[in-house]
Amino acid sequence: MIVNMSDNATPEQIEHVIQRIREAGFQPHITRGTERTIVAAVGSGGRRHEIEALCVAPGVDTVVPIAQPFKLVSRQTRPSPSVVEVCGIQIGGPDVVVIAGPCSVESREQLLETAHGVKKAGATMLRGGAYKPRTSPYEFQGLGIEALKILREAREQTGLPVVTEVMSTEDVDLICEYADMLQVGARNMQNYALLRRLATLQKPILLKRGPSATVKEWLLAAEYLLAGGNRNVVLCERGIKTFETATRNTMDLASIALAKELSHLPVIADPSHGTGKQSLIGAVSRAAIAVGADGIIVEVHPCPERAFSDGPQSLDIPQFERVMRGLSDPLRRVVAPLVSSA
Ligand code: PEP
Ligand code: MN
Numbered sequence: 001m002i003v004n005m006s007d008n009a010t011p012e013q014i015e016h017v018i019q020r021i022r023e024a025g026f027q028p029h030i031t032r033g034t035e036r037t038i039v040a041a042v043g044s045g046g047r048r049h050e051i052e053a054l055c056v057a058p059g060v061d062t063v064v065p066i067a068q069p070f071k072l073v074s075r076q077t078r079p080s081p082s083v084v085e086v087c088g089i090q091i092g093g094p095d096v097v098v099i100a101g102p103c104s105v106e107s108r109e110q111l112l113e114t115a116h117g118v119k120k121a122g123a124t125m126l127r128g129g130a131y132k133p134r135t136s137p138y139e140f141q142g143l144g145i146e147a148l149k150i151l152r153e154a155r156e157q158t159g160l161p162v163v164t165e166v167m168s169t170e171d172v173d174l175i176c177e178y179a180d181m182l183q184v185g186a187r188n189m190q191n192y193a194l195l196r197r198l199a200t201l202q203k204p205i206l207l208k209r210g211p212s213a214t215v216k217e218w219l220l221a222a223e224y225l226l227a228g229g230n231r232n233v234v235l236c237e238r239g240i241k242t243f244e245t246a247t248r249n250t251m252d253l254a255s256i257a258l259a260k261e262l263s264h265l266p267v268i269a270d271p272s273h274g275t276g277k278q279s280l281i282g283a284v285s286r287a288a289i290a291v292g293a294d295g296i297i298v299e300v301h302p303c304p305e306r307a308f309s310d311g312p313q314s315l316d317i318p319q320f321e322r323v324m325r326g327l328s329d330p331l332r333r334v335v336a337p338l339v340s341s342a
Contacts, residue, residue, distance in 0.1 A: 001051040002076055005037040006061040013059025024050035031078045040077045068262065070219040072226035078264040084232045086181050086204045087161040089124050091234050092266030096327065097295030099163060100320060101127035103310035104140060105147035113302045115154035117317035121324045126160040127297055131167050132309060133187045140308040148178035163206055169197045176203055186210050186238055189221045199228020208236045215255050219263055235259055235267045236297060239274035248276020251284055257291045272299040272313040281315060282323040
């Protein structure tokens, strides 16, 4: 249930509502907007009728049910978009964020060359896998802690904040020491033990959509993070499994617009995994931004032909520079609101 306070509700009236929500057996989650405060009553097993009765409490405007199964992630709970900050970079703000770097960290030279190259081309954050979720156990699994140290050095040299994937609860503390944002990969979107653990942190989380997950399941995975106390969540569409085999996955652009409509969380797009093809990355990046994505995450490698993982979908540095020039089309932020309000 959502308790919408009236514009002129006093702090005491808001505090009273929060108190009553607790007494009724729910957790209160407060969103203080510029005009009004919204208090969501979240949880199971509480006494709903006591919340419904708050419609006559002083300072309350309306009490309405939350229409979707995801509550804290919903726009109903927070009508204005959230901005997630990663070391001063705002995701979900006015600027499009570009996260770039290799699929896997392979060596110091490979990562540093990529980091400097993408920084020069205008990237705002660096990506690089240290622990890799690979379909086959015989494929490169990542350099682990050695990769984390190289990522840290790249951050020190370039100033780019770093995002890297965490696959297991056991690695969370270690990765937190080195990374500025933790990626939950597509295969782990429904790893609830991992989500519950990450929910206890304040570290920003990049939550990829599972290849077979519906938008509702994706938003419910994000709900685990918010419900556990971590509001610093960015969603990432990375393509889903369909009957199509010409692309590695099918980039579900409509899901980006839909996720932005249903949720206040920032949404970015991963055209590398979404297409599996170097040649499509520029076009799909522009399309994602046109439908409202707050940024993109792109795989870049100094020599994709030699990459240990995901070479066919990695751009080399000159190709990445060209994609960046394509993105700076001044129409991009004009087009996006027109499309999302259509
Ligand atoms: C990756 O980012 O390299 C990766 C493994 O992504 P996903 O989880 O989307 O497959
Ligand atoms: Mn990859």
